[in-house]
Amino acid sequence: MEMRKTFSNDNERDFVGLEQNVNKLVGYLVEEESIQVVSICGMGSIGKTTLARHIFNHEMIKNHFDGVVWVCISQQFTRKYVWETILNRLSSKHDGQRESNMTEDELQEKLFRLLETKKSGTG
Incomplete structure (x- = not known):
């Protein structure tokens, strides 16, 4: 399975109209406490x-x-x-080997706990 990476052209000239x-x-x-996810959707190369x-x-x-x-993902993520990836980048104490053996649900729970700790200011 080949992972397709996203490419970002951060050239300011190409950014006209998106500000x-x-x-x-x-x-x-x-500003919006109720907003948890923002999706950016559209055709390729726009x-x-x-x-x-x-x-x-x-x-x-x-x-x-x-x-x-x-986190760069492909269509087959x-x-x-x-x-x-999020755990590895957010956590100062992470064990990549242990995390690679965790189930998706265990990883999700660990990430949720980490984010709750950061939100409460104890992490």
Whole structure:
């Protein structure tokens, strides 16, 4: 199985017209408590990854969240891969070997506990 990577062209010249979308989505993420997921959907090569990268690197996002993680996935991704990657990048104490032996549900629970700890300020 070949994993297709996303490619982001962060060239500011190619970003014309998307600033309004970035600001709108950043606003949703930092101001709306009920927003848990923001999906960016569309056909290939229209700037989804570039838009997401600008949101990810936005100063308000960096100041609002304790941690942010960029995970590149392909159309054939697994949730287990996503959970492992997020855990590895967010956790200062992680055991990659142990986590690779965990089930998807165990990884999800561990990630949930880690995020709850960070949210409460004890982590």
